[in-house]
Amino acid sequence: MRQKSIGEVLRTAREGRGWTFVDLQRITKIQAKYLQALEYNDFDFIANSDDVHSILKAYAEALELDADVLLDAYETNSLVKYYEDGEEELRSSELKRSYKVRKRKKNSYLPLIYLLLATGLIIIFVTYIVHSRLQNRASITPTTTSYSIVEQSVSEASSGTETSSTEQAQSNSTSSSSSATENVTISGSGSNIVATLKTVNYPVEVTVTAKNTTSWISLSDTLLEGGVTLTPDNPTVTTTIEEGVTSTTLVLGVVKGVEVTVGGKKLDLSALTADTGSITINFEQ
Structure with a gap:
């Protein structure tokens, strides 16, 4: 058993059908940029949380995936479990049936242990993502609006220690580009x-x-x-x-x-x- 993000699940299902974003835009009547944002896990690109729910549900239903599973993963900010090799058929059946069907284990501490482990992994993953984004933003040079x-x-102007003749040449170059x-x-x-x-x-x-x-x-x-x-x-x-x-x-x-x-x-x-x-x-x- 492995885990995938919501975007990876959607992309794998779409590519398995050989569909492009143009095909999905025609099927769901949703702009391709929002569908692509889901595959990039860029939920912030969609301003309203209710819009994320409706778009994610429409996308999942178009690919015949269980929308409840993906919506639950979005709400809990968690990954989606999936199976490979001999377990794909079992996972496919699990995605298409109701997410509410669960095994009840009485007098067992295993679910609590698994929950704690999953929570720890999610915290580590979220911390890594936030740290990476902060580093990327810090490395971006601010731009004017x-x-x-x-x-x-055009080469940027150097420090004020350049000679007056160099400054004059840069001024002429800038004037030419501006015109x-x-x-x-x-x-x-x-x-x-x-x-x-x-x-x-x-x-x-x-x-x-x-x-x-x-x-x-x-x-x-x-x-x-x-x-x-x-x-x-x-x-x-x-x-x-x-x-x-x-x-x-x-x-x-x-x-x-x-x-x-x-x-x-x-x-x-x-x-x-x-x-x-x-x-x-x-x-x-």
Whole structure:
């Protein structure tokens, strides 16, 4: 017997059926970004706890899993037990029957011992996760909430000990970059940012590339509205924004390793620090 997280149970069942997030979005009528958040165990991405219950239940029922088992694991912040080799059939039967059916053991201390051991393991696991997240947040350099997009990497200014001639050269370089990108701005951070493009010429071409990663993406008001999965074998997709569309939303199932180019300008996604995220793209004349 082994244990899996809620996300691992969902992902294993989905991949066993050969389904994509696009398939599940069509079946459950739930946006793919929320389904993917469950597989990443990122329950904080779904703001309301009641929404987590309803989405998790719909996802489990679509995969023919026992929703009560998964909901109980979510409520108690615990792992889901599963069996392998010759025990898979027994586990499958256990998931599909009522979770309320339990063996009653009288005058036995074994359940209490198992409960204490499980509680200890859960505390160790939660402590490790919290410690890891705190370290990751501490290593992230704070970003401003509004800044200009640059198409090429610009070296940060060094300390104030540089000579006046070097400072003048940096000033000229910064001025040149600013004038080239003054029509594109970004605001926001975390899992959602807003990119605003001014004086655009329709149709606007949007290109999304996944480098050495696999990411499900969707772009509203385009042919990609239903979603598509980018892989190392098929890393790039391009579509256009037609005239009359003033705002569109790009959903990224995986942020790390993904590049986005709008109207020939590469967006700086450094403010997207979450595993999954979305970009609201506004067009102004």
